[in-house]
Amino acid sequence: MRVTGGRLGGRTLKAPRGRATRPTSDRARESLFQILGALDGLRVADLYAGTGALGIEALSRGAAWVTFVEAERAAAKVLRENLAALELGATTQVLVLPVERAAEPLRARAPYDLVLADPPWADAARAMTTLVMLLPALALRAGGRLVVEHAARDALPVPAGFPLVLTDARAWGDTAVSMFSAPTPGKG
Numbered sequence: 001m002r003v004t005g006g007r008l009g010g011r012t013l014k015a016p017r018g019r020a021t022r023p024t025s026d027r028a029r030e031s032l033f034q035i036l037g038a039l040d041g042l043r044v045a046d047l048y049a050g051t052g053a054l055g056i057e058a059l060s061r062g063a064a065w066v067t068f069v070e071a072e073r074a075a076a077k078v079l080r081e082n083l084a085a086l087e088l089g090a091t092t093q094v095l096v097l098p099v100e101r102a103a104e105p106l107r108a109r110a111p112y113d114l115v116l117a118d119p120p121w122a123d124a125a126r127a128m129t130t131l132v133m134l135l136p137a138l139a140l141r142a143g144g145r146l147v148v149e150h151a152a153r154d155a156l157p158v159p160a161g162f163p164l165v166l167t168d169a170r171a172w173g174d175t176a177v178s179m180f181s182a183p184t185p186g187k188g
Helices: 026-036 053-060 073-085 103-109 121-138
Strands: 043-047 065-069 092-095 114-117 145-151 165-172 175-181
Touching: 026 053, 026 145, 026 165, 026 175, 043 053, 043 103, 043 121, 053 065, 053 114, 065 103, 073 092, 092 103, 103 121, 114 121, 121 145
Parallel strands: 043 065, 043 114, 065 092, 114 145
Antiparallel strands: 145 175, 165 175
């Protein structure tokens, strides 16, 4: 696994052993970040962060800050090792707790411009409910984006009344992403 673009492009990332963490493939990550475009100066939250590959990719491509949230201690240890190896400690925060309990720490670093969420695919419905609960804490800026990774074989279960607008959906092999935007005043 490697960083696919930006100033850290080509650098290797560690991944924990076993099946508890499923890092986003290099191909899917590279394609996603090509779609997202310029990230210069953005504040990012990487939820269900695992190895940190998505947030690290954002930093490599110009993001100013990333808050990582990961509940699994083994994955969080590898995430911290990746950040240290890439000398990214000054522009990051790692929260080792379930995403469901991250509202207050996330609020302390809000607002965010981009939220990347890669929940366990089997828990997509619960993750979407959690994201609805977290949106006020994330204080997503107008025009800010939420990207949710999920299994390509399954439609993402978007709760009724979800306050963000689906703007794009893509799939690469078994991996799919649904991209949402916060409404911009005057544009609904």
